Structure formats: C-alpha cells, structure tokens
Amino acid sequence: MLNCxxxxxxxxxxxxxxNYVREVDxxxxxxxxxxxxxxxxxxxxxxxxxxxxxxxxxxxxxxxFLKIVKNPPLVVITTAFPSFALESFQLDxxxxxxxxxxxxxxxxxxxxxxxxHQLINRDTINENLTETAADYFFIKCGNKYEKIVLTDIxxxxxxxxYVTIYTDKGKYVTLLYMKNLEQNLDSRFFIRVHxxxxxxxxxxxxIEGNEIFIQSHRIPVSRNHREQVLKQIVSKNLWVK
Numbered sequence: 001m002l003n004c005x006x007x008x009x010x011x012x013x014x015x016x017x018x019n020y021v022r023e024v025d026x027x028x029x030x031x032x033x034x035x036x037x038x039x040x041x042x043x044x045x046x047x048x049x050x051x052x053x054x055x056x057x058x059x060x061x062x063x064x065f066l067k068i069v070k071n072p073p074l075v076v077i078t079t080a081f082p083s084f085a086l087e088s089f090q091l092d093x094x095x096x097x098x099x100x101x102x103x104x105x106x107x108x109x110x111x112x113x114x115x116x117h118q119l120i121n122r123d124t125i126n127e128n129l130t131e132t133a134a135d136y137f138f139i140k141c142g143n144k145y146e147k148i149v150l151t152d153i154x155x156x157x158x159x160x161x162y163v164t165i166y167t168d169k170g171k172y173v174t175l176l177y178m179k180n181l182e183q184n185l186d187s188r189f190f191i192r193v194h195x196x197x198x199x200x201x202x203x204x205x206x207i208e209g210n211e212i213f214i215q216s217h218r219i220p221v222s223r224n225h226r227e228q229v230l231k232q233i234v235s236k237n238l239w240v241k
Contacts, residue, residue, distance in 0.1 A: 002110075002117060004050040006032045007039050008078065009057040013099065017052050017078060020106045026114050036065035048073045050113050055079040055088075066091040074116060076109045137184070139165070139174040146172050150189070154214050155199040156181065166217065193229050194222045204233050 004027055008014045014032045021027045030046050033039045035057045042048070053075050055062040062077065063084060077088050080099040088096055094116060095109040136149045152167040158178035165172045182192055192198050197219050199212055206213040207230070210221045221229055 001026055001028050002049040002114060003028050003030045003047055004052060005030050005039065005042060005046075005048055006052045007034075007036060007057070007062070008032075008052075008054040009034050010054075013054065013078070017101070017106070020101075020103055021052075023103065024107060024110050027110055036060045036062065039065065040069065043069075043073075049117055050074045050076065050110075052076050052078050053093075055081060055084050063087060063091070066093070074113050076113065139172060139176065141172050141174050146174075148172065150185075151202075153190075153200045154203050155197060155212075155217065155219055156190075158196045158198075191225075191229060191232055193225050194220050201233055207234065 004021060006014050006017050006021070006029070008017070014034075018029055018032060021029045027050070030048055031042055033042060036053075037059050039051070051073050053062045053065070055077060056079065062079070066072065066075065066088070075093045076095045076097060077084070077093050078097045078099065078101060082098055085096050094113055097105060097109055136147055138145045138147055140146075148165060148167065152169060154166040154168070156166070156178070157164045161175060161177065162173055163176045163178060163181055165174070178196070178198070182190070182198055185198065189201050190198055191201055193212060199214060199219055203214050204212055205215070207221070210223075210226065212219040212221055212229070
C-alpha cells in the first residue's frame, strides 16, 4: 500500500485525482493540500510514499518545492502545462501527467510508482540482510567463543582438521575444515590461493612470483590457483602505460 497526498490549488482537480486514488487498491489517500507549504508540514507528520503534485500554485510552485526539499517521496506531476516536463524530469520526478488526466493514464503512473517503491524496498532489505549476515561470525577456541569480524581477517591457514585465522587483533585456532569455511565466505572478498590458504582480497599488499604479501606475512600461491588469483586480485585493478 502506498500512502499518497495530492497537492493542487484547484478543488475540482484535487477531488478528481482523489476519486482516482480511491479506485486503486494499492493506493491510500493520506491527505490533500492547496499548496506545497502545507505539504511540507504534512510530510513532517505523516508517512508519505507518493505525491501527486501540481506545478502552478500560489505561495510556492511545484518546481520550487522539488528544488528545496531534500529526499522527497516519489513524485508524479499533474499539470496543464507541458513546458515544465524537462525541468521536472531533471528533478527526478517519476511521471508527468497532463490535465485533463484519464484514469488509464493515472493508473499507469500509479503502477509505475508501486513497482519502483517495491524495487527500492527490496534492494534495501537485501542490502541490510547481506550486511547483517556477512559482518561477522563466531568460532570456538578451546572453551571460549570468539567473534571474528570479516573485515579484520588477513588470511586463513588450514592444518588438517584445524584452521588458524589471522586477523588484525591476533590469530585464532579452531576445529574447522577449510572447505566448509571457504563455502561460507563471500567469494568476492576471499579467495583460495593454495590448498592450505585463503586470503582476504582487500588485504593483499603485493604479489611476487608465487607469494602474496599481507603485512609481514608471505603466503604461498599454488600453480593451480595462480591464474585465478591474478585475475581476481590484480587484473581488474591493474594500471598500465
């Protein structure tokens, strides 16, 4: 459901758009205003997802409103003047409806707003979930559970059934298989460079021959992994003459 408001100085125009809103099941009319000055107060007091905004109004035009308000909700322009279309789209409006507005054209704009709103929310949720899931993990070291922050990891060394995780804060030894650890790490930021080593891509300071340099450590690169290592760590960020 999109909470929307209508801003227009003409009562008949406001009522016409309000009737359209009532016909669309995914729109909810939060309120109507005669000018953007009233709208600014309404935005402070209500959750608004979509604005149907006229341009030519007393006190402040719709264009002036878009220029002064930071991060406004989605905006669909409703006007009798086609000459403001270019400037409106430069101000990131979602759609531009010319009066008299048919229901078909209104519904198309409303559907675009719904799709865009869902896309924004989905991306935000996915981003938050990714950040939460990829931020840290716990391992058991003896009788203690240690928190490992992913951005602190330098590299990981495998030794049979154990791994040693080297971080900015020190090294941690735990009972884990390298294969299982590798499967749980984001391959964009961690890469297997040897059967016994995984390194943090962003912490690599240099590569020479078959060795990777991370701080004072020298990590071997196996022949089977060298090509992928150079491709992922060096090639995409290599500056050449």
